[in-house]
Amino acid sequence: MLNRFLLRKYIGQSSLLFLSCGATLFAFAWIRVWVVSLLDMGQFQAILEQFREFEKFAPIDFDSLFTYTGRVGMTFDEPIVILCIVIWCIARGSDVVSGELGRGTLEMVLAQPISRTQLLFSHATVSVLGLALLCLLVWAGVGVGVYATEVEESVPPPTIRIPFFEIDMPLTINEPQKQTLRLRDRVDVNLYAASTFNLFAFGFFVLGVASFFSSIDRYRWRTVGATVALYILQMVMYGLGKAAESLDYLLSMTFFSCYKPQKMVLIASQEGLLAPWSLSGSFADMVLSPLAYPLILISLGLMSFLLATVCFNKRDLPAPL
Amino acid sequence: MSSEADTEPVLLCNGLSKRYGAFCALSDCSLRVEHGDVFGLLGPNGAGKTTLIRILLGFLHPTGGNCRVLGIDPVVDSVALRRQVAYLPGDARLPRHMKGEGVLKFFSEMHPFGELERSRRIADQLELNTKTRVAFMSTGMRQKLALAVVLGPQTPFLILDEPTANLDPTVRAMVLRLVMEARDNGRTVMLSSHVLSEIEDTCNKVAFLRKGRLAHELKMSELFQRHRMTALTSAEVVVPDALSDQVSIQTTRLSENQHRVQIDTSGDLAPILTWVNTLPLSHVRFEPFGLRTVYDSVHAGKFSQATTASSPEPLETL
Numbered sequence: 280m281l282n283r284f285l286l287r288k289y290i291g292q293s294s295l296l297f298l299s300c301g302a303t304l305f306a307f308a309w310i311r312v313w314v315v316s317l318l319d320m321g322q323f324q325a326i327l328e329q330f331r332e333f334e335k336f337a338p339i340d341f342d343s344l345f346t347y348t349g350r351v352g353m354t355f356d357e358p359i360v361i362l363c364i365v366i367w368c369i370a371r372g373s374d375v376v377s378g379e380l381g382r383g384t385l386e387m388v389l390a391q392p393i394s395r396t397q398l399l400f401s402h403a404t405v406s407v408l409g410l411a412l413l414c415l416l417v418w419a420g421v422g423v424g425v426y427a428t429e430v431e432e433s434v435p436p437p438t439i440r441i442p443f444f445e446i447d448m449p450l451t452i453n454e455p456q457k458q459t460l461r462l463r464d465r466v467d468v469n470l471y472a473a474s475t476f477n478l479f480a481f482g483f484f485v486l487g488v489a490s491f492f493s494s495i496d497r498y499r500w501r502t503v504g505a506t507v508a509l510y511i512l513q514m515v516m517y518g519l520g521k522a523a524e525s526l527d528y529l530l531s532m533t534f535f536s537c538y539k540p541q542k543m544v545l546i547a548s549q550e551g552l553l554a555p556w557s558l559s560g561s562f563a564d565m566v567l568s569p570l571a572y573p574l575i576l577i578s579l580g581l582m583s584f585l586l587a588t589v590c591f592n593k594r595d596l597p598a599p600l
Numbered sequence: 601m602s603s604e605a606d607t608e609p610v611l612l613c614n615g616l617s618k619r620y621g622a623f624c625a626l627s628d629c630s631l632r633v634e635h636g637d638v639f640g641l642l643g644p645n646g647a648g649k650t651t652l653i654r655i656l657l658g659f660l661h662p663t664g665g666n667c668r669v670l671g672i673d674p675v676v677d678s679v680a681l682r683r684q685v686a687y688l689p690g691d692a693r694l695p696r697h698m699k700g701e702g703v704l705k706f707f708s709e710m711h712p713f714g715e716l717e718r719s720r721r722i723a724d725q726l727e728l729n730t731k732t733r734v735a736f737m738s739t740g741m742r743q744k745l746a747l748a749v750v751l752g753p754q755t756p757f758l759i760l761d762e763p764t765a766n767l768d769p770t771v772r773a774m775v776l777r778l779v780m781e782a783r784d785n786g787r788t789v790m791l792s793s794h795v796l797s798e799i800e801d802t803c804n805k806v807a808f809l810r811k812g813r814l815a816h817e818l819k820m821s822e823l824f825q826r827h828r829m830t831a832l833t834s835a836e837v838v839v840p841d842a843l844s845d846q847v848s849i850q851t852t853r854l855s856e857n858q859h860r861v862q863i864d865t866s867g868d869l870a871p872i873l874t875w876v877n878t879l880p881l882s883h884v885r886f887e888p889f890g891l892r893t894v895y896d897s898v899h900a901g902k903f904s905q906a907t908t909a910s911s912p913e914p915l916e917t918l
Contacts (some may be wrong), residue, residue, distance in 0.1 A: 284709045292697055383693030387746070391658065392683040392711040596659040598650055599691045 282393050285401035296370055297409050301416045302365045302492075307363075307425070308420025310355045315347065316430045316462060323350065338541045342557050347430070347465040348548050355422055355474045355540030364482045365510065367413055369404035371500040372489025375399060376591055381499045383599030395591050403490060403584055418475040421468065428462040470547040473555030473569065474540035480573035480580075481538045485510065487583030494587035497597055534579065537572040539565075545581045608671045609634050610757050610788040611656065617664030618651050618812075625651040627812045628665065633790060633805070638783050640803035641792040641890075644899060647809040649792045650690055653761055657687055670757060681848040683712055686753045688759035690792070692746030700730030700737070700745050719752030721780065726771055739766045751778055758782055759790045764798060776802050796891045806891070808898040815898045822866070825890035829863040831881040837861050864889070898901060 302391040318326075327341050334341050338356060343349045353359060376399075388398065428452035434456040438447040489506045496502045518535075520529035530536045543555040546562055546569055554560060555569040562569065611633035618626040624649040633639045641649045654660045656669055666673065672681040694703050704723065708714035723730050726744040734742065743766045748762070751895025760779070764772040772795075779802050782789055793799055799806055800820070808816040834857050839847045850862040861881070864870050876884075 282710075284706060288695065288698075288706060290693070344605070366762040367912065382696070383691060384695055386689045387692055387694060387707070387749070388710075389659065390682060390685075390750075392679050392687070392712065393710065394679050593661075595661055596654070598654065599689070599693055 280397060280400050281404055282397050282401050285393065285398060286405055287390075289402055289405040292374075293371060293409060296367065297413070297583050299481075300367050302412055304360060304363050304413055305416040305420040305423075307357070307359050308354050309424040309484060311357060312421055312424025312462070313428050314352050314427045320345065320347075320432070336518075343541075343545050346548075348460060348467070348470060348544060349541070351421060351425065351462075351466055352471065352474060352541045352544035354417070355471070355478055355544075360417055360478070361481075362411070364413060364478060365485055367399060367410060368406070368482045368486040368577050369489045369503055369506050371402075372486045373493045373499050373506065375402040375406075375490050375493045375587075377493040377496040377502045378499045380497045380597065382596070383597070385596065385598060388562045389596065396588055399490070399494070399584075399588055399591055403486075406486055406490075407483065410486060411479055414475050414479040414482065417478065418468075418471055421471055425462050425466050429458050429459050429512055430462050430465070434458050444503045467495065467548075469552055470544050472552070473543035473547055477538060477540045477543055477573045477576075480576035481534075484534055484576040485579040485580075487580035487587070491583040491587040491590070494591040495594065534576060537576045539569075539572055543569060602856040608668070610637070611639075611667070611669050611790070613652075613656075613665065613667040615665030615883075616652065616655060616662055616667050618648075618660060619663045620914035624812050626662075627807075629812075629814045630665075631807060631814065631817075633788060635788055636783065636786060637805055638779065638789045638791060638803045640806040640897075641790065641809065642794075642796070642799060642806055642895060643809035643815075646811075648812040650761060652809070653687070653732070653759055653790070653792065656759070657682060657685065659892055683703055684755055685709070685757045685759060686713070686750045686755040687759045688746055688750040688761060688763055689857075690765070692750075694734045694742060694745060694749070696733070696735040699733050700728065700741075703734060704730060704748060704752070708752055711753040713753035713755050715752055715754065716753075719748045720739070722751050725774060725778075740768065740771070742888060743767055744771065747775060747778075751782070754785070755787070757788050757790070761792045762794065763791065764793065764795060772798070781874065796895055800891045808895065810898055816894065818894060823891065823894065825868075826864065826866045827869065827886060828889050828893065829865070829876065829884065829886045831861055831879075831884040833859050833861050833879065833881050835880050837863075837879055840875060843872060847872060847875075912913060 324345050327344060331341065337344075339349070344353065364589075376385070379388065389395070436449040436451050436453075436455055438449050440447050485506070488509060489502065492502045492505045493499070496505070513535055516529040516533040517535035519526045520533065521527075542565065546554045550560070550562070553560075556570045558567050558570045558574075565572075567575075609632050611631060613629055613631040616626060616629040617624070618633075629648070629652060631652075641652070643649050651660065656667060656674060657661050658674035658681060661675065666675070669681050670684045672684070673683050695706075698706065700723065701720075704719040705716055708716040708719050720730070725747065726747060728741060728744040728748065730745070730748075732741070734745070737745065743763075747763060750758070758779075763779070763812055764775050767775065776798060779789055779791065783802075789802075791799065791803060805819060806818045807814055807821075808818070832854070836859075836867050837849055837851065839849060846865055846867045848864045850864075852860045852862075863876070
């Protein structure tokens with residue numbers, strides 16, 4: 280099903296994009312964690328409180344973010360992370376057929392004794408492995424950030440509770456004492472495994488869609504355009520579904536609803552590391568079990584790849600332009 | 601190859617057609633190419649040559665008819681077919697991120713008949729620097745590289761779509777030598793080209809396509825036995841019965857007592873020359889019947905598929 284020479288060719292072809300996306304994701308995830316340490320939790324809380332009315336747009340409730348674990352978990356929803364993953368998926372997915380057709384190289388490759396399915400699967404293998412590595416690099420960046428960062432925390436002054444009034448009174452009026460501690464003492468990196476998998480599933484779906492559009496098209500720019508148009512449409516549907524109660528049915532029609540990395544972190548931190556991998560458990564604000572969401576994305580991605588294979592095998596290959 | 605495959609022709613097309621909606625790119629094309637043939641495909645742009653080749657390789661699905669290449673139907677198993685065929689596209693484009701050497705290595709590994717050393721040798725013969733990246737190669741260099749890729753594998757069947765496009769005359773001659781070498785090694789070659797002299801020099805059979813139809817088929821040996829004579833005469837020229845199947849005449853009146861006569865001949869010239877010698881002719885011009893003449897006639901639509909090469913029917917009406 281796979282051709283090792285094609286695999287080698289595709290690895291060579293995509294290595295530059297992979298290296299740039301990988302370096303960006305790793306460095307960003309690391310820096311993002313370091314930035315968490317710069318902003319005092321109290322300050323962060325104060326800032327976030329200003330945006331309470333927009334809480335409904337957030338993937339999880341704000342209170343869950345007032346922990347280092349929650350703040351680090353926001354990395355998976357950062358636009359740069361999403362952008363890099365989407366760039367990889369659309370660039371690689373759109374390349375498989377319409378990209379090669381546009382460059383005119385498909386003819387020479389398919390003049391060799393390889394099947395179209397073999398070509399598509401070899402390409403998909405490199406793209407999916409690349410995607411998996413990119414997601415792992417985000418996790419690795421978070422891990423390195425967590426292990427390399429120290430945070431300062433104010434030590435709460437000793438207090439005394441006044442009877443009847445139930446008020447805590449500090450016993451000292453001095454500046455609160457600060458203590459420095461390692462972030463790894465506050466954050467368990469394993470909590471982000473499920474989020475990393477969710478990010479992979481998200482990318483897998485986008486990759487599948489881009490590959491499908493590529494398999495039926497002959498112009499790469501049109502493939503990219505169609506994929507981006509679908510992506511934006513789904514994003515708008517997600518935004519509208521979140522914004523207006525009357526439009527919340529749109530949430531069930533967009534794949535963005537299946538991307539819940541912060542929720543996965545929350546579940547893992549509250550219910551244990553294995554909880555996000557459950558197909559049976561139910562949690563607040565979740566219609567399905569936690570693992571169902573990435574599995575839906577992966578199933579949709581697999582369907583897209585299957586459709587791409589059928590269409591690519593059935594279609595006529597036009598001569599290079 | 602099996603003995604069954606040996607007895608079958610290398611290529612057998614039967615009523616092959618390809619339609620795109622109302623447009624017919626190839627219509628009812630029936631061809632036969634035997635082992636060891638160097639088969640030329642001729643026709644103007646858009647005649648259907650590349651469409652035919654692309655159907656043979658399984659790139660396009662035919663809308664009518666069928667074909668078998670080395671006993672394999674490309675619709676059923678195009679991979680097995682491409683194991684036996686080396687193909688040079690009309691506009692061969694190669695991965696731009698690779699160096700010439702990398703391209704040769706990649707394609708020789710991809711093909712079971714691939715042989716890197718042979719591809720390198722051909723690249724050397726074509727005076728190609730394989731250390732250059734494809735992206736920085738000129739059109740001619742890329743064509744040479746594609747030729748080295750395609751001529752490397754020793755497949756039984758070789759399909760070349762305009763192999764000498766963008767090449768200088770020296771390299772063209774080298775490519776034609778390589779084609780003849782392939783034939784001498786027992787390989788069958790299908791060659792599409794617009795350069796008639798190349799077809800004349802290399803092919804033993806030629807097919808003319810026009811507007812998606814097979815307009816004419818020709819054995820070059822028969823073409824070489826055909827000649828055209830033009831002359832002026834004042835008397836009527838009548839072909840003797842003994843030569844009627846070898847000679848055809850077209851007469852055009854120039855003035856009251858002067859006509860221009862065009863005599864097309866096929867076969868042995870000796871008896872025809874004896875007859876011609878008895879005619880009251882002046883300004884006689886004798887020339888071999890070149891592929892150009894046939895091509896022009898086909899292009900002008902004066903040939904049908906039924907017309908055979910040995911027929912002495914006039915190719916042009918003056």
